[in-house]
Amino acid sequence: ASPVPPAAAHRRRLRPSASGREVVSQCLKCEINQDRPMGALRIGHSQGNLPRHGSKNLLTPAAAISVEQVEVSTYLPKGDMWSVHKFGGTCMGTPQRIQNVADVVLGDSSERKLIIVSAMSKVTDMMYSLVHKAQSRDDSYTEELDKVFEKHMAAAKDLLDGENLARFLSELHSDISNLRAMLRAIYIAGHATESFSEFVVGHGELWSSQMLSYAVQKSGASCSWMDTREVLVVKPSGPDMVDPDYEESEKRLEKWFSRQPAEIIVATGFIASTAENIPTTLKRDGSDFSAAIIGSLVRARQVTIWTDVDGVFSADPRKVSEAVILSTLSYQEAWEMSYFGANVLHPRTIIPVMKDNIPIVIRNMFNLSAPGTVICKQPANEDADLDACVKSFATIDKLALVNVEGTGMAGVPGTSSAIFSAVKEVGANVIMISQASSEHSICFAVPEKEVAAVSAALHVRFREALAAGRLSKVEVIHDCSILAAVGLRMASTPGVSAILFDALAKANINVRAIAQGCSEYNITVVLKQEDCVRALRAAHSRFFLSKTTLAIGVIGPGLIGATLLNQLRDQVAILKENMNIDVRVIGITGASTMLLSETGVDLTRWKEEMQKEAKPADLANFVRHLSEDHVFPNKVLVDCTADTNVASHYYDWLKKGIHVITPNKKANSGPLDRYLKLRTLQRASYTHYFYEATVGAGLPIISTLRGLLETGDKILRIEGIFSGTLSYIFNNFEGTRSFSDVVAEAKEAGYTEPDPRDDLSGTDVARKVIILARESGLRLELSDIPVESLVPEALKSCSSPNEFMQKLPSFDQDWARQRHEAEAAGEVLRYVGAVDVLNGKGRVELQRYKRDHPFAQLSGSDNIIAFTTSRYKEQPLIVRGPGAGAEVTAGGVFCDILRLASYLGAPS
Numbered sequence: 079a080s081p082v083p084p085a086a087a088h089r090r091r092l093r094p095s096a097s098g099r100e101v102v103s104q105c106l107k108c109e110i111n112q113d114r115p116m117g118a119l120r121i122g123h124s125q126g127n128l129p130r131h132g133s134k135n136l137l138t139p140a141a142a143i144s145v146e147q148v149e150v151s152t153y154l155p156k157g158d159m160w161s162v163h164k165f166g167g168t169c170m171g172t173p174q175r176i177q178n179v180a181d182v183v184l185g186d187s188s189e190r191k192l193i194i195v196s197a198m199s200k201v202t203d204m205m206y207s208l209v210h211k212a213q214s215r216d217d218s219y220t221e222e223l224d225k226v227f228e229k230h231m232a233a234a235k236d237l238l239d240g241e242n243l244a245r246f247l248s249e250l251h252s253d254i255s256n257l258r259a260m261l262r263a264i265y266i267a268g269h270a271t272e273s274f275s276e277f278v279v280g281h282g283e284l285w286s287s288q289m290l291s292y293a294v295q296k297s298g299a300s301c302s303w304m305d306t307r308e309v310l311v312v313k314p315s316g317p318d319m320v321d322p323d324y325e326e327s328e329k330r331l332e333k334w335f336s337r338q339p340a341e342i343i344v345a346t347g348f349i350a351s352t353a354e355n356i357p358t359t360l361k362r363d364g365s366d367f368s369a370a371i372i373g374s375l376v377r378a379r380q381v382t383i384w385t386d387v388d389g390v391f392s393a394d395p396r397k398v399s400e401a402v403i404l405s406t407l408s409y410q411e412a413w414e415m416s417y418f419g420a421n422v423l424h425p426r427t428i429i430p431v432m433k434d435n436i437p438i439v440i441r442n443m444f445n446l447s448a449p450g451t452v453i454c455k456q457p458a459n460e461d462a463d464l465d466a467c468v469k470s471f472a473t474i475d476k477l478a479l480v481n482v483e484g485t486g487m488a489g490v491p492g493t494s495s496a497i498f499s500a501v502k503e504v505g506a507n508v509i510m511i512s513q514a515s516s517e518h519s520i521c522f523a524v525p526e527k528e529v530a531a532v533s534a535a536l537h538v539r540f541r542e543a544l545a546a547g548r549l550s551k552v553e554v555i556h557d558c559s560i561l562a563a564v565g566l567r568m569a570s571t572p573g574v575s576a577i578l579f580d581a582l583a584k585a586n587i588n589v590r591a592i593a594q595g596c597s598e599y600n601i602t603v604v605l606k607q608e609d610c611v612r613a614l615r616a617a618h619s620r621f622f623l624s625k626t627t628l629a630i631g632v633i634g635p636g637l638i639g640a641t642l643l644n645q646l647r648d649q650v651a652i653l654k655e656n657m658n659i660d661v662r663v664i665g666i667t668g669a670s671t672m673l674l675s676e677t678g679v680d681l682t683r684w685k686e687e688m689q690k691e692a693k694p695a696d697l698a699n700f701v702r703h704l705s706e707d708h709v710f711p712n713k714v715l716v717d718c719t720a721d722t723n724v725a726s727h728y729y730d731w732l733k734k735g736i737h738v739i740t741p742n743k744k745a746n747s748g749p750l751d752r753y754l755k756l757r758t759l760q761r762a763s764y765t766h767y768f769y770e771a772t773v774g775a776g777l778p779i780i781s782t783l784r785g786l787l788e789t790g791d792k793i794l795r796i797e798g799i800f801s802g803t804l805s806y807i808f809n810n811f812e813g814t815r816s817f818s819d820v821v822a823e824a825k826e827a828g829y830t831e832p833d834p835r836d837d838l839s840g841t842d843v844a845r846k847v848i849i850l851a852r853e854s855g856l857r858l859e860l861s862d863i864p865v866e867s868l869v870p871e872a873l874k875s876c877s878s879p880n881e882f883m884q885k886l887p888s889f890d891q892d893w894a895r896q897r898h899e900a901e902a903a904g905e906v907l908r909y910v911g912a913v914d915v916l917n918g919k920g921r922v923e924l925q926r927y928k929r930d931h932p933f934a935q936l937s938g939s940d941n942i943i944a945f946t947t948s949r950y951k952e953q954p955l956i957v958r959g960p961g962a963g964a965e966v967t968a969g970g971v972f973c974d975i976l977r978l979a980s981y982l983g984a985p986s
């Protein structure tokens with residue numbers, strides 16, 4: 079990227095023009111004069127009593143006279159700092175959606191952003207209908223105009239307030255009354271010129287973009303609104319087609335920017351002007367085109383097209399249920415596919431960005447977790463494996479094949495020219511052509527509805543040749559379809575067509591004709607229409623064995639994290655083979671170093687790699703590595719720390735579309751408002767957050783509770799022994815070893831928290847009680863739970879876990895006494911937690927139980943959790959088993975990873 083020169087601040091003088099209807103803006107440095115219509119002037123950084131930037135219609139001649147000079151920057155930076163977004167009508171469909179769009183815009187951290195928007199959904203159709211009704215003298219156009227007005231007024235009232243709302247409504251009022259006058263004129267004339275109707279129709283974009291720009295401004299961001307008719311200049315290039323005038327548009331954009339150099343520019347899609355400043359539109363798919371042109375004018379880093387699908391599919395998902403979203407496509411592939419009617423971009427949208435290699439990303443506004451499809455220049459030396467060289471399959475139905483055959487064709491120049499000129503005369507569109515090199519026949523496909531005319535024309539044209547036997551026949555084969563395989567790298571990969579034809583043969587499908595251009599971007603076969611969907615599925619499944627891929631980032635390779643990595647190491651191959659789940663650890667970060675990988679860390683040697691390749695740990699970079707990866711569609715962060723700070727990022731990660739899995743209790747037992755915010759976000763998005771191992775380690779506690787709640791059971795009480803450490807300690811503290819020895823054993827066995835005081839103080843149990851309480855719907859804070867601590871007062875201030883462990887033996891006497899007292903009464907000590915759902919309370923305490931009580935029967939690090947519910951009232955539902963330890967905890971985390979994979983579509 080070229081260095082950005084400092085913005086040159088130019089000063090301008092504004093004065094009313096001679097007519098008083100315009101403002102003359104004179105640059106004091108360049109001495110350039112610009113005449114602006116009074117109503118269209120917007121000011122960049124305004125001073126004095128000029129209106130703030132973004133406002134319109136407020137500049138009166140008086141204001142212009144009273145303010146002499148306005149400071150503006152005239153330099154339009156170009157390049158990587160720009161990111162361009164386009165939001166389609168559905169994304170702008172309701173006030174809430176417009177607000178979501180504003181949030182997405184604000185969430186993009188690019189230095190400069192240009193946002194192109196379509197009209198609110200249905201509005202453009204309504205506007206076309208207004209013109210149509212007015213010119214057919216249908217009075218109901220006035221009611222329809224009222225509806226347009228009300229729709230925008232209601233949306234604005236929902237979305238905006240204060241001064242911005244007032245401004246928008248006053249604009250809207252004045253636009254509507256102008257439209258009313260214009261439609262009235264159309265009504266009287268009974269006719270609308272093209273420029274009249276283009277003018278009317280473009281209003282939807284004016285309003286939606288203004289609303290969005292006000293919504294963005296609400297956050298305090300530097301944002302201005304752009305009417306692209308002031309900037310984009312196009313010339314007609316055919317019926318319903320225009321070509322952009324890049325040079326003139328760039329000049330105008332620079333001028334425009336000099337007046338309002340905001341960091342965010344919200345602009346109208348679809349509309350433009352002619353060189354003579356007559357409003358016009360970019361026609362079909364116009365807003366995508368606007369975004370691509372503007373993206374190329376500022377040499378943007380990327381153009382993102384937001385829509386309501388996850389990206390470009392490998393085949394029509396209505397026909398192929400296993401169709402997958404493609405992560406990347408070359409410009410040419412996108413081109414090919416749109417030709418075949420795939421819901422990609424219109425080819426002309428690709429042209430403006432292609433020359434500067436600007437990637438276009440197609441993303442789903444309603445599923446921010448989907449990374450979308452990137453359309454870009456294909457990396458030249460990428461390994462061509464057969465799996466990846468066919469990108470997608472497309473079909474075209476309702477075709478007929480025409481076959482012209484005869485010995486007299488061979489070696490006679492001009493035969494094909496004669497055939498196709500006859501076809502051209504009847505205006506038919508030839509979709510594919512194939513000629514065998516023996517030259518005895520040419521066949522081509524045309525739309526079914528055109529074939530009768532084509533056949534007739536050929537019979538006329540070749541009457542003599544047919545009569546003389548030089549041509550044996552002109553034959554029509556009806557009810558055909560085309561199946562096309564598209565992929566850039568088919569050209570350089572042997573065997574692709576073999577696989578395709580093999581797949582078709584195995585599905586018992588007869589191929590009628592074949593065509594492959596030299597570019598080899600596509601192989602086209604013609605088959606019977608009735609076979610088409612079957613052929614599509616057969617070919618698709620041959621090239622795309624549907625796999626669920628999951629890219630994992632592991633945070634905290636301590637006891638649990640390391641055990642998880644080893645479990646993954648032993649299982650990945652089996653998952654791939656048996657379940658079609660492709661799990662890749664693409665990053666591991668500890669507290670001081672991190673290891674990043676593009677394709678997946680070698681899990682047999684991750685520890686060595688970690689030492690050899692590691693960089694200084696940086697959580698933000700670690701997360702970026704994961705989120706910016708374009709190879710893997712699904713990403714998950716597994717937090718195996720006990721860190722509160724790491725847990726505080728879950729919200730942002732989920733927001734970025736990264737799933738989160740953790741045994742760390744800090745997020746769910748932290749401040750209630752944060753917890754609720756996290757859960758609300760997670761419920762509203764397609765991202766998942768799983769934390770089974772936070773309670774009872776690998777035991778199915780959370781999932782059992784969820785199952786009860788989701789099927790309508792009512793939880794009355796949950797009680798039990800929730801600490802593996804404390805369970806182990808009291809199960810083993812039987813008079814043979816000292817209390818401190820048993821604590822040391824628990825730590826050694828990996829049951830304790832990184833700091834064993836978290837277990838002995840009861841904090842860890844209280845966190846689990848809180849997690850279950852919140853899961854059951856109670857809104858409790860950790861501080862609401864009374865906790866009986868087992869940490870001696872004198873040891874609370876020890877500076878390290880080690881110091882604590884060293885000093886603990888001095889309290890062994892006290893413990894021995896307590897144990898004796900219980901034993902004398904035929905009881906044992908147990909540390910229990912309880913959630914009393916009915917009364918909205920929780921507690922954590924040391925209690926004594928008779929020797930025959932279920933809580934007294936435990937061994938090892940067993941947890942026991944009893945759910946008393948409406949359904950399990952007489953006898954509680956009990957889950958029991960080891961509730962701490964490396965293998966079982968890591969196993970619980972692993973289970974969550976597989977649960978995620980199955981949510982994402984892996985076979986169960």
Ligand SMILES: NC(=O)c1ccc[n+]([C@@H]2O[C@H](COP(=O)([O-])OP(=O)(O)OC[C@H]3O[C@@H](n4cnc5c(N)ncnc54)[C@H](O)[C@@H]3O)[C@@H](O)[C@H]2O)c1
Binds near residue numbers: 718775802
């Ligand atoms: N041990 C168990 O039986 C068990 C059971 C259930 C849940 N858990 C939970 O699992 C988590 C891990 O426990 P553990 O026993 O493996 O602890 P551990 O101390 O062995 O491991 C934690 C690791 O995280 C690293 N770490 C700390 N802060 C970090 C940061 N900001 N960024 C990156 N790495 C960081 C540490 O260096 C360490 O390697 C804890 O939240 C614990 O509550 C443990």
Ligand SMILES: N[C@@H](CCO)C(=O)O
Binds near residue numbers: 774804961962
């Ligand atoms: N330290 C915890 C680990 C399981 O969360 C326990 O002992 O129960």
Ligand code: NA
Binds near residue numbers: 775776777779
């Ligand atoms: Na669990």
